[in-house]
Amino acid sequence: MTESASGGFVASLRVVGHVAVHVFKESVRDRILYNLVIFAVLLIAGSYLMGQITAGQDVKIIKDLGLAATSLFGLFIAVFLGIGLVSKEVQRRSIYSLLAKPVTRPQFVLGKYAGLVLTLAVNVAVMIAAHYSVLGVMSWLESPEFRAGWEAPATDPAMLKAFFLIFVQLMLITAVALFFSTVSSAALAAALTIGLYIVGHFNADLRNFETVVDSPAAAALARGFYYVLPNLAPFDVKTAVVHAQPVPWGYIALTTAYGVAYVAALLLASIVVFSRRDFK
Amino acid sequence: MPAIRTEALTKEFPVGFWRKRVHRALDQLTLSVEPGEVFGFLGPNGAGKTTTLKLLLQLIFPTSGVAEILGRPAGSVDVRHRIGYLPETPYFYDNLTAEELLLYFAKLFGYAPADRRRRVDRLLDEVGIGSERRQMLRRFSKGMLQRVGVAQALVNDPEVVFLDEPMSGLDPIGRRQIRELILDLRRQGRTVFFSSHILADAESICSQAGVLVAGRLVSVGRLDEILAVERGWELVVADLSEVAQRAIGSRARRITQIALGRHALEVAPTESDQFVRDCIESGAHVVALNPLHATLEDFFLRAVQDERGNEGASSDDSRATEPPPTS
Structure with a gap:
């Protein structure tokens, strides 16, 4: 890479960074975000009460609920803020002024994505803190004898592996939302993203579809969908960490690599579509 | 160039x-x-x-x-x-202040922090929203947003x-x-x-x-x-007799009584000399002869009418009839 080319690359990254910081600033002031985060934290905190009414399963319930709440509310944040990245900006025409500045369309797409991932990271961190706080309090309140009966310590660091994969999954969902928002309206983009999230969790079933249908064509079609649609099931290791089963680092690395590759493909597709779009 | x-x-x-x-x-x-x-x-x-x-x-x-x-x-x-650009009825980010928006846009041009601050302060004052610089844009009226729009269009000189x-x-x-x-x-x-x-x-x-x-x-x-296209002349005459009013007035584009015993006649660009002679011969006094210039509005309306006339006359026009998606 020549010096001027590398200088241009750095300048280009700087613009992406400016857009990302702006998205983060806008997002963290969004009331929708506050509502979602507060509700998620309340749910995580409320899991403590839920744990009290279950005999001997209290820690598992709290861990399960905390991880599930992070995943679900992370999804809502990714969808509702993610589709706003492009759809609302086009709909409200705020994009006109921005694209008249020295910002290329690929820089715009990448900056928007990076900004929302940053927002998600902060929110997931808040939810993780709430989760560990509840478990920490619970552990502190219980006697050592009672704690000895747990499969894993209440504040088991292994849960961070599950949170990490939830975060990678949310990055993927954000990229899906971003892609749909470059090609359709906000409402349609939200519906399609949630639809794909649901399908993504049952994607593995499509692989062996020929075992339940006789038609080879239907089986081939299902196999095709299996390869194209995101497979989200591998990102869900909640059950394993709650029951203190090992989650190998190799598995985490491979699943992350799959997520990152899928995100890259989606961002590329978003950039291609967005770069050709007319803003009528 | x-x-x-x-x-x-x-x-x-x-x-x-x-x-x-x-x-x-x-x-x-x-x-x-x-x-x-x-x-x-x-x-x-x-x-x-x-x-x-x-x-x-x-x-x-x-x-x-x-x-x-x-x-x-x-x-x-x-x-x-x-370049700078102000879109029609501009809309910006609800959760930013006017100052933050302009600083963000100035950043995209690569200006140093002190330079950004100087430009933004000057522009906000120039467009008259200096005292509202720290208000969220969602609270801004349409007119205030228009001013922010003008300021952002000028942020890079x-x-x-x-x-x-x-x-x-x-x-x-x-x-x-x-x-x-x-x-x-x-x-x-x-x-x-x-x-x-x-x-x-x-x-x-x-x-x-x-x-x-x-x-x-x-x-x-x-x-x-x-606007140099002359629409015609306005001839102001005094003491125009009733007979002359009927004879000459009927040939003019328009005749209007503007005061007691005083009339204004609107005549075509090529007929002013003839009208002046006729009025003097009828015993009236010429008070003024003013050229009537087309205003931009006249020109604009005529151009629209001509274009619409052409469109109506053109039978092989392939243009669609739907209203356009943008103005």
């Missing part, structure tokens, strides 16, 4: 459920704007003014033709460093400024401020290209104008040349 140049610039939008038909929003626009001009791009709603601006900003891509700004292809990043309906949504004071700001830009030697359907605004600030009707440029030139 022209500041803005287009050659046969054309934009078609697909219309209909199957998107098979096309609506030609801009038809073969060839235009050249010299540096330092304030160019008024005029036309009724749906004429293609905003479409042209979006093509120049590359918010939409041309179907065919060429658009250049400062000798470079419109839409290139280096051109965007040198642009050589060429594109303003889409800059007076829209402003009260008389705001309109005057924007008018003065445009005149200031002209004094600084900047090129201003603004679209408007408010003719009074255009008449008072633009040195050149183009009239766009139904996507076609029907006239372009210096404003004083466009």
